Amino acid sequence: MPQPPPAPPTMAPPAVPPFGAFCLYWLRLGLTSFGGPAGQIAMMQGELVDRRRWIDQTRFLHALNFCMLLPGPEAQQLATYIGWRLHGVRGGLAAGGLFVLPGALVLLALSWLAAAHGDAGPVGALFDGIKPAVVAIVAAAVWRMGRRTLKGPAAVALAGAAFLALFVLHLPFPLVIAAAALVGGLAARAGRHWFAHPHPVAGDGAGEGAGEGAGEGDGNAPEAPPVRLRRLLALVGLFMLLWTVPVAAVLLAVGTDPWLGVAALFTKAAFVTFGGAYAVLPYIARQAVEVYGWLDPGRMVDGLALAETTPGPLILVTQYVGFFAGWNRPGALAPELAGLLGAALTTYVTFLPCFLFIFAGAPYVERLIHNRLAAGALAAIAAAVVGVIMNLGVYLGVAVLLPGGSPWDTAWAWAIMLAALYALTRRGAAIHWVVLGGAAAGLLKALAASSL
Numbered sequence: 001m002p003q004p005p006p007a008p009p010t011m012a013p014p015a016v017p018p019f020g021a022f023c024l025y026w027l028r029l030g031l032t033s034f035g036g037p038a039g040q041i042a043m044m045q046g047e048l049v050d051r052r053r054w055i056d057q058t059r060f061l062h063a064l065n066f067c068m069l070l071p072g073p074e075a076q077q078l079a080t081y082i083g084w085r086l087h088g089v090r091g092g093l094a095a096g097g098l099f100v101l102p103g104a105l106v107l108l109a110l111s112w113l114a115a116a117h118g119d120a121g122p123v124g125a126l127f128d129g130i131k132p133a134v135v136a137i138v139a140a141a142v143w144r145m146g147r148r149t150l151k152g153p154a155a156v157a158l159a160g161a162a163f164l165a166l167f168v169l170h171l172p173f174p175l176v177i178a179a180a181a182l183v184g185g186l187a188a189r190a191g192r193h194w195f196a197h198p199h200p201v202a203g204d205g206a207g208e209g210a211g212e213g214a215g216e217g218d219g220n221a222p223e224a225p226p227v228r229l230r231r232l233l234a235l236v237g238l239f240m241l242l243w244t245v246p247v248a249a250v251l252l253a254v255g256t257d258p259w260l261g262v263a264a265l266f267t268k269a270a271f272v273t274f275g276g277a278y279a280v281l282p283y284i285a286r287q288a289v290e291v292y293g294w295l296d297p298g299r300m301v302d303g304l305a306l307a308e309t310t311p312g313p314l315i316l317v318t319q320y321v322g323f324f325a326g327w328n329r330p331g332a333l334a335p336e337l338a339g340l341l342g343a344a345l346t347t348y349v350t351f352l353p354c355f356l357f358i359f360a361g362a363p364y365v366e367r368l369i370h371n372r373l374a375a376g377a378l379a380a381i382a383a384a385v386v387g388v389i390m391n392l393g394v395y396l397g398v399a400v401l402l403p404g405g406s407p408w409d410t411a412w413a414w415a416i417m418l419a420a421l422y423a424l425t426r427r428g429a430a431i432h433w434v435v436l437g438g439a440a441a442g443l444l445k446a447l448a449a450s451s452l
Contacts, residue, residue, distance in 0.1 A: 315350060416441050
């Protein structure tokens with residue numbers, strides 16, 4: 001009697017890893033997450049979806065689109081969301097925290113090196129070569145993002161308006177972002193598709209999910225649970241408590257200068273960091289350099305270079321600024337201790353809102369990623385961010401490429417910048433290699449000068 005054919009294998013649901021192995025993975029990713037958010041997200045895709053199968057493709061894409069709607073570093077927030085899905089709140093805290101911690105520690109050591117020895121011969125020569133490379137990195141970011149985002153005359157006009165608002169009118173960065181969001185939201189409400197969405201929203205035919213919630217990607221996603229106002233208010237209250245107690249303790253212990261400014265500036269920046277760290281850096285740079293006087297433009301460029309060459313999200317450059325705020329305004333503390341306190345306070349208030357956004361919005365991912373007004377606002381912000389990043393490039397370029405020194409120094413800076421720009425836009429070179437190349441060029445220039 002013939003045997004019936006074997007049943008087709010069923011797709012096993014994503015495995016929930018032991019918490020220890022889960023934490024080790026995020027620590028390892030935090031140590032190796034070079035290459036910016038695109039590379040970091042690709043690493044999570046390959047490891048968590050394709051190899052380990054801790055989360056299915058549909059949920060991963062939905063989570064990614066959700067994080068794109070939020071201010072803050074999307075890769076870190078994606079890590080927090082995945083941790084929340086797998087191990088609840090403790091998983092979100094562990095994943096998001098371990099993703100940032102290694103880079104924060106490395107950048108802390110480099111910040112001390114820049115503060116204590118940045119003007120010394122070899123270290124100063126390194127930074128002299130790195131700065132023009134950073135200008136090229138920002139210019140390449142404008143080129144890449146503009147080519148992807150500015151798909152029509154309305155988007156180009158909005159990018160130009162954002163640049164003029166910041167560079168010529170010196171309007172506050174949060175106001176520019178809010179105005180762009182309003183324009184995009186109103187256009188979407190009127191059914192006007194003026195701005196191309198920078199990231200396709202997952203969920204329309206993306207494939208079937210596995211495990212709980214299967215079928216979210218088939219276009220028939222279940223309704224998100226209703227928003228529970230009591231839960232949201234409780235999370236906001238907890239956030240305010242977690243922000244107020246440590247900040248108040250610092251102010252009571254060591255005074256208000258510069259600590260109140262550090263807490264206020266970087267908390268505000270955390271809520272308006274749409275479009276990545278490049279978008280918010282002009283605002284941070286102008287506030288830190290021109291308003292508070294914590295560091296000079298050259299040191300600001302150094303910090304961006306160091307953040308580009310360390311693992312973790314680029315927004316960690318804020319930690320460098322906080323370190324210099326403490327180092328240069330130590331009060332009764334030793335500069336090293338004040339720098340450490342400034343770095344710790346900055347990192348805390350920068351990333352605390354990221355956890356709030358994820359824990360508050362995670363249960364309502366479906367509702368948020370399919371919201372037409374939110375998508376329209378984000379698309380307009382993405383167009384405006386091209387102009388914002390252009391403003392950063394001009395700001396840094398004036399400080400680096402027009403230094404007022406000798407013609408030899410100016411020509412060398414332009415040569416490094418143009419070579420780095422060619423390597424990034426035509427040869428596809430990785431950012432950390434471009435930064436290292438700039439450092440080598442700075443040393444070569446110093447050696448040539450010493451031999452003359």
